[in-house]
Amino acid sequence: MKIGWGKEIKQGKTLSDNQIVSLLLKKRGVKNPVEFLNPVHPKQIRLKDFSPFYEKKLQFCFKLLEEIKEKGEMIIVYSDYDADGITGAAILWETLHFLGFNVMPYVPHRKHEGYGFSKKGIDAIKKQYDPRLMISVDHGITAAEKITYAKKLGISVIVTDHHLKPDMLPKDAFAVFHIPQLSGSAVAYFFAKEIFIRFYKKDSLSHKMLETYFQTDYLALATIGTIADMVPLIGPSRNIAWHGLQAFPFVKRYGLKHILREAGIAGRKITPYEIGFMIAPRINAVGRLEHAMDALRLLCTTQEKKAYELASHIGNTNRERQDLVEQSLKEAKKMVESIGKIIPKLIILVSDHWNEGIIGLVASKITEQYGRPTIVMTQVDGFFKGSARSIPSFHITDFLRDQKKYLVDVGGHKQAAGFTIENARVKEFIKVAQKKADKLISKKDLERKIDVDFKLPLSRLSVSLVEKIQTLEPFGVGNPRPVFYSEGTLVDAKIIGKMKNHLKLFVADLDKKRLPMEFVAFSSADQFFSLKKGEKMKLRYTVEVSTWQDKTSITGKIIHFDQLGEKV
Template sequence: MTPDQIIAQLLSKRKIENVALFLKPPHPLTFSLLSLGFEKELNILFQKLQSCKDKNETVVVYTDYDADGITGGSILWETLHAVGFKVFPYVPHRQSEGYGFSVKGIDAVIEKYHPKLIISVDHGISAREQVKYASDKGISVIITDHHTKPKLLPTSAKAIIHCPLVSGSGLAYITALDIWHHFDAHNETLKQLFTTDFLALASLGTIADLVPLTGYSRSIAKYGLRAFSKATKPGIKELLAVSGLSHMEISTYHAGFALAPRINAVGRLSHAIEAVRMLCTKDAVKAKLLAQEAQAHNTTRQKMVDFAVEEAFIAIEKTAVPKLILQKKENWNEGIIGLISSKITERYQRPSIVMTKTEEGWKGSARSVKGFDITAFLRSLKLLKHIGGHPQAGGFSLTDDQLDEFEKQINLHMKEVPEPKEWELYVDMDISLSCVSEKLVDALQELTPFGIGNPTPVFQSSIKVLFVKSMGKKQEHLKFVGQDPVERTKQLECVYFSPSDEQKKLIKIGSTISIAYTVDSQYWQGKRQLKCFIKVVA
């Protein structure tokens, strides 16, 4: 089977109807809120901004503290600043203010900046009471958000630009594009930034937030990842440097597992406004210092998560594992509870809720499995405050008085949680090992970026094991050579990260096994090497 035939089958199996559009999606520079159906909202935004400009009134970009919010907030703030507005970024403190709008945060914004207009990035759709509070204080609020809509919307907002087709940063990028075109279309500096740095940041936020890479988001991710190599801002360059990615072609893996965690770590362990400063500063020395701080925070974060996750696993396995896992501990850092929840769900293939104590009560973070909307489930309990999120992830807070009732409600509603499923791996195609070639790897690149909604193709082949070696600090990984049973001259190196003991027993020299894997190539000492990255063997 030729590479072209394999690609054709993959596109057919993924039900890609417009192949040409999929392979060459429109460039994000062509996007507008108008094409998303927000003509009325865009006109309101322009009117409010023009009024602020005419009266020299302050605008605040109030953004979320995760990687999606930080990248999106940076794009929108820099754009407004570049076209002449008196504008300031504001990021709530994760521990003292919590997610999104809060009375405490709005009061802080009023005291510091006295704005007439607040534009949210990556939050606000669930902040009905908080938006009314700001409105009652004489502040106009315009919301840009992509999270799941609640039943009661923040009707006090002057405009709601809600679009689940893109991430918070993707929506901020499109909104900023319209602002640039409307207020200063001939600004060549902005044109360059929207083509490079801003687009790279939008792709980073999109991938970090696990948005399906289809439609608008596919365009943003595809062209944005390429834009990293052309980025001029010192903060992006230094972030790449501390991540060990300078002068490399950035992939979705790099964005999601190297760059985004370092941005997130700042908000988890310090104040996320420092991440905005890192991305926006023009001072190379300051950018380097802030990137080094982000790196240090990330190292600390990794150690904290590893310790807390081990604590959680020990507690969970003391009894029968329930369909929905609830873990709480008073001394867990609230900046890492989402990561703990993710690790629990990944290991046990069950929805999980992780909680920690705060000054005002308890804060919780939840993660879910495919097919179970954890945010809708939490909302159905009708006793949580400040709840928001996606079907696969949610966050909330509750008071000490509500804790016992919350745990009772979880147990009462446990019947609504689906039965746990065994881990399933979807295999795209069964091919012979002889089909794996550099030409195939190059052809697969046309389908990138891979991620949610467009996963990396998984192939299945039968091989004979010729050589096996353990590797890693704890010898926890395996490297082995597989041979095509028919075309014996075809041999490829296979890498299996952290296989179980049962899987290791199957990989013996001379044995014939079936492998499910992804394929890629790497350069070593100037030579290109094909590698199979194993998912499972049988």
Template sequence: MRWTIKPKPEQDAIRDLMDAIKVDPLVATLLLQRGIETYEDALRFFRPQLSHLHDPFLMKDMDLAVRRIEEAIQLGQNILVYGDYDVDGTTAVALVSSYLLERYPNVATYIPDRYAEGYGVSFAGIDFAHDNEIKLIIALDCGIKALDKVAYAREKGIDFIICDHHRPGDQIPQAVAVLDPKRSDCSYPYDELCGCGIGFKLIQALEERAGRPVEGILSYLDLVATAIAADIVPITGENRVLTYYGLEVINQKKRPGIRAILNTVRKSELNVTDVVFIIAPRINAAGRMEHGRYAVALLTETDQARAEEMAKAIEQFNADRRDLDKEITEEALLQIQENKEEDRFTSVVFKESWHKGVIGIVASRLTETYYRPTLVFTRSGEKLAASARSVKGFDLYNALEACKDYLEQFGGHKYAAGLTLEEHQYAAFKARFEEVVSSTIAPEMLRPEIRIDAEINLADITPKLMRILKQFEPFGPGNMKPVFLTHQLRDSGFAKGVGDDEKHLKLAVQQGRSNPLQAIGFGLGEKLPLVKDGGRFSAVYSLEENHWNGQVSLQLKIRDIRPD
């Protein structure tokens, strides 16, 4: 594990920010590291406002999209809201379809079948639209590379509006409107929106055209916040505003589907981490194990009793997903060992019976084990399909671009992607991918890194600091929870292993004459001998509140430990 201390800002900048917003040097340092340099920056950071949202019409083609939707409504045309089967896609479909249905009846939804159709816009989906006399398809979280599908739809008299956030190819589909801030010809001020976020900008534009304020659609932000958290996009800029207000809506538990998911959770207030680990996996489980339409149905259900029944079914999907995930991960790890591929620069594994719905999770698990770019393949019809995951700093998308001669199609982001290829190309692709990664990845990228914000003493940790850090929320990419380093620690005699197989470490740390602070290190049980013998050690950690039996206390969440 690499420990990297972030560069400390210039002293003049620290002093200026301290004077401007009346904070201590540590808080000023943490803010400057996040690009907060002035009083105005700090005000926007600590007090997100709806007025900070950008004008949706700054997005290229937004006026065309709004005009075409208005035309469809005026002409009484059927509209199909189409989206991918993951959290981003299903929340986006739930958002746009329920918004339109409140104002217009002729709206249907479509989620492609993961196994029969695969990712993105499909010919089968367009045929469904044609068979049901649909004249307009709004594609969410997909479509930016669907040139042939959009052309096929045009031949059948069907228009497309594409709302996507993936990188475009060399050509843009010939749709009525293509909303994607990553278009090279789009000057929208923020290009890190997820698919559901772009769906929200579309309905914001429709509201604005109708002369209504954005406050009228705040109830949809629980869906947007869930998608932002699940899709691991930066929680900066506009995403920070959307997540901030979306968490408020989630915690009000107004949406029957989300309330049904949360009914078994004993937490009074959820944060982004809770959304990632509680809400998102259950929404995802529908598309992984059965069909994404179950997730859309749950998220759009208005009757609480029916939502509870749907949530029970999805809970079972999630339990089945966990079992499969564990089983396939074990098989994939064994395959790497049997093939003697532990020392490669990549992990590329394949078994045709692996469940397509969980290979993305398995790829993440393998990345955690070997920490290198990873692809997990399974059979999908006559082709092989894979989910790919990367490590911090390495652009997976560019690596796949260098292997595109072997691929039928691929798409995604810097750190996650999906692809398909012909089975006879598998061995050649695997060799080429290893060659590309080995020649381009920096050696340090193959070791997990902990980025440390600041070195502090335990005496610096106060309830006041914790109150300020809580205002840094919502945390996520671009604004991660601050990580601190402290030297010359010792255990005060409470160190022990806890949990299954005592794989976690619980202790109370002291520095000099400081009062002991409770600490927990998940997965650090093997470090017990290091702290048990009374020796001094350094730790990197974040701060959190521990809620137990109605009491709230400060606790160190330890990430790693080294002897001093």
């Protein structure tokens, strides 16, 4: 994979700390630095701020909810089975429950019902609950046909979603709240907050508890959903994540407590890393391999023993998921290697036995390794289910929608999508899709680019600069951690890590005016024996401040390094 520079970089040698931070904000398109660095609390954000039409829609919804509450009719919160959907369902279901509504959550089984509304799911709900209303969480915008079906059965549907709009919107929905710049859980958060404000009673203890939850528990849950779904951390999603991460220490619910315990991060400061790599995968694992209702039960239970048991079970399920991904990924890599030297610009891999719940993870890892959009398909109940992941320059959902004549259904985002296809159409679809992708994707699109923000001598780095950079947190999609480029001299190196697969490098500035700085290069131990003390190196890296035994220091995390061989 070719390494490119990415965007134009700045020379940071002569700039002050504040100038560097100011340029980083400008590069990220921040027009209001004060608001970015001190985001408004989500409690001050209303649905009408996203669209002036939502105020009128809300009034219709409130009227329907008042009627439902008065008659004691049933409401179903129908969510997606991933971390974004489950956290959103917890927020909305609890809000309606504590406000005195007759409400039940419903999470479809991935294998038996599939994503979103299905006739099978709607029929089951009608038979068991006969509800007046269903409210979607993290799905529904592409389900026009299913919503019409529900309406014919006498069930009204309110859609809360953030996925890309299809050509045909659900015209038979009672109301649609579609906010693409938020996660599904965040849309549910703001919708639930509007319901809470409308039905709030000052003399109710449960209502007062809800008021606290919207500033702590629900904000933390919406943050999990936002980061898990890789929503850009800009605009209102930054407001959610910035305040939500700060809310974690105040969350007392047993479910989150025991997820943190099981993940081995209890007591640790929660950052996007802990959510993206420790918390969300555990919530997602249940929906991938079993029934995600257990994840929802875990988040909502008021019994600590139950929370302990469910968290332990979910941890075991996550380990099973990791094993399945590892096995399937080995097979997938062999398939790619068997293609030959010229790998297609769009990789498509097909199996008749991979678990449907993990094909998206396999696609993601293949895309990461080979730098190409990847579609992974597996056979499920007479059809093939597909999951796709893409590179930044290639809109995979739009691409798949252009091939919709081959597909039963399709939905997703710019860099991730899912679809269903009939067995008989798979071969033709692969042929056509790869041919079209070959024309649409350029060689430049396939170059791996490292977007370096500043070129700095190592001696320019300081604790004060890094601490100022950390005011831009939380970092993530849409607000990446700043990347620096420096040249230096290798002083020492050693292999580290439980599996002995990482490197720790000690690199001095070229002028050797300061002590060597520590860098960690993950999964790079295979380069250890080619390293030579005293040789010149080029580093692209991120920086963090860490404190150990009252000593504060800077650590660099290497993204890529070049050995120049020459000694300085």
